[in-house]
Every structure is written in structure tokens, then in C-alpha cells.
Amino acid sequence: MIDDMSTENVAEATWRQMLERHSAARRGGSPEAIEAAAAEPRLRQLFPFLSHGCLTFHRNTEYPWSNDLPFIACTTPYKVYATGYAELLGETEIPQEAAALVVAHLPNDCGPAIEGPWPETGSDSE
Numbered sequence: 001m002i003d004d005m006s007t008e009n010v011a012e013a014t015w016r017q018m019l020e021r022h023s024a025a026r027r028g029g030s031p032e033a034i035e036a037a038a039a040e041p042r043l044r045q046l047f048p049f050l051s052h053g054c055l056t057f058h059r060n061t062e063y064p065w066s067n068d069l070p071f072i073a074c075t076t077p078y079k080v081y082a083t084g085y086a087e088l089l090g091e092t093e094i095p096q097e098a099a100a101l102v103v104a105h106l107p108n109d110c111g112p113a114i115e116g117p118w119p120e121t122g123s124d125s126e
Contacts, residue, residue: 010061011047011113018048029055030074036095037072042103047113057102059110060118067118070105072098080105 008016016022018034029050037043037055046057049065054073059066070089073079077091078098082105090101 009113010115011045014048014061015044018050029053029072030078030095032095033072033074033078033098036099037102039096040099040103042106042110043099045112046110058113058118060114060116062115062117064118064120068107069110070102072102 015038019038021031033055034048034050037048037057043057046059046069047061047065049056049058053075054071056065056071057069059069068083070080070082072095073081077093078095079091080089080098080101081087082089089105090098092098092101
């Protein structure tokens with residue numbers, strides 16, 4: 001089993017720790033939302049991050065984050081927002097529906113998370 005864990009990438013290890021409620025994992029959000037999101041293969045390949053009661057997903061594993069994907073506000077009902085709260089995409093009482101709604105709004109080119117910070121763009125860099 002240790003050999004299996006040693007081959008995990010950062011995103012996989014983070015999902016595992018969150019699902020196991022490991023002491024090193026970030027706290028907050030909804031365990032049900034985490035489990036529902038982890039069951040979605042397209043979300044499972046992204047980097048999960050809990051902050052301010054929201055379960056966010058990123059295309060990379062270190063700050064600065066991609067911050068361009070929809071996320072779940074772990075409230076009752078669950079609310080799914082476009083990045084930066086730009087638009088409420090929907091709300092539901094069922095965490096699996098919230099996760100499916102995030103998946104439905106992912107960009108087509110959204111692949112596995114890259115390890116490290118999100119690449120800077122020319123005009124945004126200082």
C-alpha cells in the first residue's frame with residue numbers, strides 16, 4: 001500500500017486526504033460534497049481546495065491557482081458558481097447534482113492538473 005501512495009500525484013494525494021479526513025487535509029466544506037465531487041472523474045483529475053466554505057477546483061497544484069473553473073458553495077442548498085462568483089449556475093439540495101453541474105460547465109480543454117503554480121500571462125505579470 002505504501003508503494004501505491006508513493007506513486008500518487010499531488011492532486012490524487014489531496015483528494016485521498018480529504019476523503020479520509022486526514023489531519024493534514026484542509027477542513028471545511030461538506031464531506032458529502034467532497035465525496036460527490038470525487039466520484040466525478042473529470043473533477044477527480046483536478047486539484048481540490050477548500051476555502052471559506054467552498055470546494056474549488058484548479059488546473060494546477062500550487063499558488064497562484066488557475067481560478068477559472070466553477071465551484072461549489074457548500075451551503076444548504078448547495079450553490080454552484082462560475083469562477084469569481086460571476087454567475088450562479090444553479091443550486092440543489094443534492095451534492096451529486098452540484099458536482100454534475102460543475103462538470104457540465106468545465107471547459108472542454110480542462111485536463112489533469114499540472115503540478116506547480118499556474119503559468120503567468122504576459123500582461124498579468126509584475
